[in-house]
Amino acid sequence: MIPRLELRNICKSYPGVVANDDISLSIMPGEIHAVLGENGAGKSTLMKIIYGAAQADSGEIYCDGRLIAAHDPASSRALGIEMVYQHFALFESVTVVENIALSLPGRFDLDALAAQITDLSQRYGMPIDPRRRVHDLSVGERQRVEIVRCLLRSPKLLILDEPTSVLTPQAVVKLFETLRQLAAEGCSIVYISHKLDEVQELCDSATVLRNGRVTGTAKPKQTTSLELARMMVGSQLPEMHVSPAMPGETPVLEVRGLTAAPRDRYGVALEGVSFAVHGGEIVGLAGISGNGQAELVALLSGERTHADPDAIRIGGKPSAHLGAGQRRRLGMAFVPEERLGRGAVPPHALWQNAVLTGHRTGIVRNGLVDRGKAAAFAKGVIDRFKVKANGPQASAQSLSGGNLQKFIVGREIALAPKLFLVSQPTWGVDVGAAAFIRQTLVDLSRAGAAVLVVSEELDELFEICDRLLVICQGKVSPPLIRRQTNREEVGLLMTNRASGTKGKDLALQD
Amino acid sequence: MMRVAAPVIAVVLTLAVGSALFAALGYDPLATLHAFFVAPLSSVNGLSEWLLKASPLILIACGLAVGFRANVWNIGAEGQLIAGAIAACGVGLFYPNPESPMLLALMVLAGALAGMAWAAIPAFLRARMNTNEILVTLMLTYVATLLLSWLVHGPWRDPAGFNYPQTALLPAAAMFEPFDYAYRLNPSIFLTVVAVFLMWLFADRSFMGYKMSVSGAAPLAARYAGFRESSAVWIGLLAGGAAAGIAGMAEVAGPLGQLSPQISPGYGFAAIIVAFLGRLNAFGIVLGGLLMSLLFLGGEAIQMNLGLPSALTRIFQGILLFFLLATDFFIFYRLRRLPEHA
Numbered sequence: 001m002i003p004r005l006e007l008r009n010i011c012k013s014y015p016g017v018v019a020n021d022d023i024s025l026s027i028m029p030g031e032i033h034a035v036l037g038e039n040g041a042g043k044s045t046l047m048k049i050i051y052g053a054a055q056a057d058s059g060e061i062y063c064d065g066r067l068i069a070a071h072d073p074a075s076s077r078a079l080g081i082e083m084v085y086q087h088f089a090l091f092e093s094v095t096v097v098e099n100i101a102l103s104l105p106g107r108f109d110l111d112a113l114a115a116q117i118t119d120l121s122q123r124y125g126m127p128i129d130p131r132r133r134v135h136d137l138s139v140g141e142r143q144r145v146e147i148v149r150c151l152l153r154s155p156k157l158l159i160l161d162e163p164t165s166v167l168t169p170q171a172v173v174k175l176f177e178t179l180r181q182l183a184a185e186g187c188s189i190v191y192i193s194h195k196l197d198e199v200q201e202l203c204d205s206a207t208v209l210r211n212g213r214v215t216g217t218a219k220p221k222q223t224t225s226l227e228l229a230r231m232m233v234g235s236q237l238p239e240m241h242v243s244p245a246m247p248g249e250t251p252v253l254e255v256r257g258l259t260a261a262p263r264d265r266y267g268v269a270l271e272g273v274s275f276a277v278h279g280g281e282i283v284g285l286a287g288i289s290g291n292g293q294a295e296l297v298a299l300l301s302g303e304r305t306h307a308d309p310d311a312i313r314i315g316g317k318p319s320a321h322l323g324a325g326q327r328r329r330l331g332m333a334f335v336p337e338e339r340l341g342r343g344a345v346p347p348h349a350l351w352q353n354a355v356l357t358g359h360r361t362g363i364v365r366n367g368l369v370d371r372g373k374a375a376a377f378a379k380g381v382i383d384r385f386k387v388k389a390n391g392p393q394a395s396a397q398s399l400s401g402g403n404l405q406k407f408i409v410g411r412e413i414a415l416a417p418k419l420f421l422v423s424q425p426t427w428g429v430d431v432g433a434a435a436f437i438r439q440t441l442v443d444l445s446r447a448g449a450a451v452l453v454v455s456e457e458l459d460e461l462f463e464i465c466d467r468l469l470v471i472c473q474g475k476v477s478p479p480l481i482r483r484q485t486n487r488e489e490v491g492l493l494m495t496n497r498a499s500g501t502k503g504k505d506l507a508l509q510d
Numbered sequence: 511m512m513r514v515a516a517p518v519i520a521v522v523l524t525l526a527v528g529s530a531l532f533a534a535l536g537y538d539p540l541a542t543l544h545a546f547f548v549a550p551l552s553s554v555n556g557l558s559e560w561l562l563k564a565s566p567l568i569l570i571a572c573g574l575a576v577g578f579r580a581n582v583w584n585i586g587a588e589g590q591l592i593a594g595a596i597a598a599c600g601v602g603l604f605y606p607n608p609e610s611p612m613l614l615a616l617m618v619l620a621g622a623l624a625g626m627a628w629a630a631i632p633a634f635l636r637a638r639m640n641t642n643e644i645l646v647t648l649m650l651t652y653v654a655t656l657l658l659s660w661l662v663h664g665p666w667r668d669p670a671g672f673n674y675p676q677t678a679l680l681p682a683a684a685m686f687e688p689f690d691y692a693y694r695l696n697p698s699i700f701l702t703v704v705a706v707f708l709m710w711l712f713a714d715r716s717f718m719g720y721k722m723s724v725s726g727a728a729p730l731a732a733r734y735a736g737f738r739e740s741s742a743v744w745i746g747l748l749a750g751g752a753a754a755g756i757a758g759m760a761e762v763a764g765p766l767g768q769l770s771p772q773i774s775p776g777y778g779f780a781a782i783i784v785a786f787l788g789r790l791n792a793f794g795i796v797l798g799g800l801l802m803s804l805l806f807l808g809g810e811a812i813q814m815n816l817g818l819p820s821a822l823t824r825i826f827q828g829i830l831l832f833f834l835l836a837t838d839f840f841i842f843y844r845l846r847r848l849p850e851h852a
Contacts, residue, residue, distance in 0.1 A: 301734070302736060303733050303734060323736050323738070324733065324734060324735065324736030325735070325736025325737070325738075326736065327736070328736060334734070336734055338730070341728045341730050341731060342728070342730040342731055342734050343731070343734065344728075344731065345723075345724050345727045345728040345731045346727070346728065347727055348723075348724075348727065352720070355717075355720055356724065356731060356734075356735045357735050359717060364717040367716055367717055367718065368711075368715050368716055368717065369715060369716065369717050369720055
């Protein structure tokens with residue numbers, strides 16, 4: 001049988017790094033093939049080469065036995081290769097159907113296309129309202145748009161770059177059903193993920209990359225996750241140490257009766273949100289994307305302010321009316337969900353991005369930026385968090401998603417916060433680095449900081465949190481003690497109130 | 511690298527199109543280009559004029575670039591220049607002691623404050639009501655022009671001026687003394703030198719300049735870090751207003767010596783091109799200002815020597831800006847023919 005896709009001896013270098021070094025692999029029709037590797041192992045580069053968004057320095061690509069000489073994304077798509085990027089490529093200001101129409105050849109009929117999108121998205125279990133504007137969609141919803149866009153073209157090979165990182169367990173089950181259905185129809189799937197259990201559940205075969213080289217191939221269903229992880233990381237995995245929490249007497253963060261109108265007509269209103277986070281503990285906020293997390297986080301971080309100062313207290317001080325800079329002065333640090341453009345300035349070097357929030361650590365004197373100190377700060381973060389980057393001079397946009405996340409988390413932790421607010425701390429970050437980030441969060445809290453983690457990954461929350469909150473349709477549940485609850489209870493709280501039927505709930509169902 | 515190459519490519523293309531234009535008008539392109547770009551610089555007077563005209567362009571562009579770096583688009587430097595010139599001239603004419611040694615310094619201050627006041631209007635409207643500063647700054651230019659026209663035709667007209675629409679000449683203490691009375695170049699260029707240094711310090715080294723570059727490159731990151739958007743708007747517009755106001759003062763207290771309805775050959779607008787030619791960088795702006803000044807000089811020279819219309823200066827400016835934007839576009843984007851689909 002002729003492989004759907006065959007790579008022979010692919011090499012690719014960028015200035016300062018060898019991203020891919022002599023990589024070969026082959027994928028049969030209908031096969032689900034995992035590509036595993038740490039951040040910076042070269043997975044994303046390899047996918048771009050397959051898709052034609054980057055050209056290999058040497059090596060050959062065969063599709064259905066035919067050599068692809070020079071290719072670009074357009075010719076790849078003509079061959080039936082589609083890709084869902086980790087960073088989505090959607091126009092934010094227009095609707096879902098318009099976005100999809102733009103990627104299709106020829107003239108388009110929006111009404112017919114909208115019907116087709118609704119139909120296809122329902123059939124594959126990922127409902128989307130085609131008339132919503134993309135900037136109002138959560139990350140999870142945007143991903144559905146990307147997947148549906150690919151499905152509309154009936155691909156022969158679908159590349160998915162860490163597709164489950166923002167989905168609920170139920171949604172992952174649905175996605176896997178979709179992917180198996182696709183594979184059964186003959187479509188080959190390249191699946192990039194850091195979640196070993198998912199790879200084992202879904203994938204027929206796996207290629208493991210480390211530092212741009214193939215370090216092993218495996219049948220995931222017949223291999224233990226420990227073996228896979230060792231191939232990836234190349235050494236023993238760090239073990240998590242979660243010591244018992246020792247919460248302080250008074251809360252560091254106190255939210256009382258926080259009610260806020262939605263940012264726009266697709267946003268979610270917050271209704272009477274109340275909770276507290278004490279020093280020395282980690283509180284997790286679970287929930288399906290698009291249930292008010294974005295609104296709550298913006299209000300907590302100070303990116304959005306609130307008229308009633310007492311709705312949010314930081315260290316006992318009424319703070320809801322304060323801006324982000326003033327709240328940081330009270331000892332808050334914050335890692336946002338979006339890294340590029342929010343947590344970091346894409347074209348700026350890492351030392352400049354260190355100044356973004358690190359400017360209170362002595363980097364700025366007499367109104368001037370001390371470049372040496374900024375570079376030293378950035379270097380410290382790079383070393384401590386093992387960020388793969390070309391030094392403090394590398395631009396933020398040149399880093400892979402996970403590495404930039406490590407840099408941002410590292411930068412915020414280096415500020416020694418009293419209150420640490422983290423959104424999706426390990427989204428797109430590999431196993432080794434994710435464990436390191438989680439351990440750092442635990443250590444930070446045990447050293448006395450109050451930590452609030454907003455995550456859509458239940459496993460993560462259960463691993464590190466002392467108490468759990470669940471947000472659903474803008475309402476936050478009373479806290480659950482982690483040791484006294486379980487995934488089922490949390491999963492119910494995440495979804496049960498979502499069964500109320502309003503039109504806009506279409507895209508929230510799972 | 512390409513950011514530096516783009517202005518160079520744009521200049522080369524502008525020269526090429528300019529040559530074609532001269533040829534089409536029936537002039538020898540090489541001789542005309544020589545008359546345009548080389549002849550004006552082959553005398554001491556030419557060099558003096560070159561720096562004299564480059565000075566306000568560079569000064570204003572430095573001020574504008576502070577705002578442009580934060581995506582604050584001040585298009586109305588011409589109006590702020592006029593406001594500065596009016597205020598400076600007013601101080602020079604009506605200060606009780608016309609021989610005060612402080613007069614020049616007061617006029618610089620008045621020019622800067624008036625330019626800033628003129629720019630404060632769009633800054634306030636943008637920060638408070640989110641109006642578009644491009645429109646407001648541009649329209650205020652026309653208001654400033656009319657204000658100047660009213661003053662020189664009405665209350666400030668020189669009683670001994672044979673009814674010409676102009677003010678009385680400024681007293682000697684209110685004028686920059688030229689380095690050499692044979693030429694017009696005067697010490698006001700040192701104001702420009704200081705502005706270039708301040709611009710470099712602000713943009714490259716200061717925390718405020720850093721915050722403004724974040725506001726320009728990633729507004730959400732600025733909000734995330736707690737940098738206020740309104741301070742970027744205020745600083746961006748006030749810096750441009752102050753620079754343009756001082757440039758207006760230097761014109762009145764330098765080559766002009768009085769107000770008339772036409773006090774600027776469009777320095778405020780040309781400085782926008784200079785800022786972009788210089789890539790919003792202090793030293794690039796110096797080079798861009800020198801080039802733009804040469805365009806002004808060359809336009810006058812071929813008008814006088816070859817009888818070509820003076821509008822050629824504007825045409826050259828336009829072509830240059832066009833090619834600069836076009837080269838930038840083609841550096842960041844690539845045109846591709848899409849395969850035809852059924």
